[in-house]
Amino acid sequence: MAYALQQLINGITLGMIYGLIAVGYTMVYGIIGMINFAHGDVFMVGSFLSLIAILGLAALGITSVPLALVLTLLFAAAIAALYGWTVERVAYRPLRGSFRLAPLISAIGMSITLQNFVQVSQGARVKPIEAIIPGGIQLMDRGGFAVQLSWMQIAIVVITLTILAIFTWLVTKTPLGRTMRACEQDLKMASLLGIDTDLTISLTFVIGAALAAVAGFMFLLYYGVIDFYIGFIAGIKAFTAAVLGGIGSLPGAVLGGLLIGLIEVFWSAYFSVEYKDVAAFAILIVALIFLPTGILGKAEVEKV
């Protein structure tokens, strides 16, 4: 029981990270109907940017943890947003209206490029850091197994929920959110009504990349070790989360992320750690076959 509770806590923390990445996939898919393959790598870049910011702040002598966290978050989100914008501008915008495989292949190229760019510029070795927020609270101790809720996990959940609240407000209450939803419903009609669709799509990528950077920062905090390859697996899992929750649906992405996080953690705890990635991929395949619209998604009608 205590063991299961511990796994539940871990699963929710991990699920929050996946959910944040999944939002970026689902937003881009909703608007231009393509899988932004490089999104997982933007997450990885965000994670590296956070690492650089943390080390830089430490070198500058800023020791206050809350201040350092906020500054790192802002820095990583801003630069990652620039990455998101550049990726869209360079690799996707020239291909709008091209044949159907073109943007996808370009996205794969961008993903390989980002991965190897980080490998070349920052080195291929793993980057470990010390825990920034050590310690935690002990929830219960039964049968020699102590259930730990670390401050780090609390921080991750709180920051994620705050960011998601801001994001929800942005999408539902502001003019920008309205244009985004308009573009999602019908891109051509939105442009006929005078919405700058190119700008809206760019902003979608910017917001998605910023969220991915936040997730990258959380990942760095949670695991304390990153390398240039983390974006690949995390990206696929987040994509699975987006599909599971119903691609195109924002609450669905977070829900899917939580589910994937829980499944992964419980699978590792009760079956095998080696095959945890297989579990995620298997869920992806099963979800696409039996539940292609996802949990909260709408059925898509193919028009010719």
Next chain:
Amino acid sequence: MTALRDAFLSAAVALGLFGPMVGLVTVSSDHGLFLRARPVAVAVIVGLVFFGRLGMLTWRGRNRAEATRANRAFAERITRAGKYVTPVLLLAALALPFSGSRYYVDLGTLVLTYIMLGWGLNIVVGLAGLLDLGYVAFYAVGAYSYALLATTYDLGFWTCLPLAGILAGCAGVTLGFPVLRLRGDYLAIVTLGFGEIIRIVLNNWVSLTNGPNGITGIPRPTLFGLRFSMDGGDGTFAGFFNLEPATIQRVIFLYYVIFGLALLTNWVSLRLRRMPLGRAWEALREDEVACRSLGINVRNTKLTAFGIGAMFGGFAGAFFATRQAFISPESFTFIESATVLAIVVLGGLGSQLGVALAAIVMVGGLEALRDFLSFLGDQMGSELFSGIASELPLYRMLIFGLALVVMMVLRPRGLVSGRTPGVSMTAPKEIDAELVAQGRS
């Protein structure tokens, strides 16, 4: 003036992108990580972006129609040259072992392996239009099939080769079944997941595959029962022909084996293209809904594409296993799939010659460049050239990735657009390359 402003903006963006990532390197030391600044590298990159953008804007300023005409003339020239390039390439490939250099024969074998993989994947991606990101899975299935059959049951290479192909083909059909209904981008992700599943299973199923340690001592192929061993006895190649035993004989033999296998792949896919099946593939690539309305069995068409493509991947895998005599899951990562996909895409999705040229340029060209640079470094005693040469393999995948993006943006139909449909009712109309590029015809 606008060009100058634009270039300044690009440089500012580049500063934001590369400033932290290139300018501040995380270096590990005994006291944990610390940052090291590299301002010069950032300055060089930002300068390159500035002048590159400026140059691009000035160049693009020329007449649009003129550019289109130049583009079309270039495409025509390449297509016409293709007639002469093919026999020249074939002759060069046949004659390569006579150079006697082990290095070139090894490089040729590597390039031919990629050409064969490219032609195999071309059936799935180029002809049938199904984006498969897990092609390496079938390569792995072929390699492990041969390695396990040969080491467990003592079967020879030529017995196992068809078996490896059949097993890989079965894996292809098995993967094909669940993903039949999926659209392009979903299909890509699922095949990618499948490739990763195969790799993870190979890594963890230690009792069968020996896990990350791999399988060693995989037997080499024989020539009509003649072994290529160093003892020079009766049953060996050297002993039978009264030659001095040498490793180069085996290397050259392997080169001709993969040459034959690659030609077989090419021949089969060229013949298939003329059959109703091949035509159905090409129709499927162009429009799935139209195919279904015309009564083409979409399910069988897709499954055969997956199966046949996977089968050639399996052949190549068996060859890889016998050539290396050692395989481990390390050799079957996503990077391999991406490399093969890059070759197919750069070759122009469907063009046989294009795939071969792309493999030569991307695999052989880079290797040759590295060789040339280290040679220059040795000759001139310059640290710079040998430094670049030793770092070049790191940049290989970076160049691949960028090439994929640039290729899609500039010439989405590939360098050598071989998209002439196998059949047409009347004399084919000339279609403007720009229109094709935009997917309008």
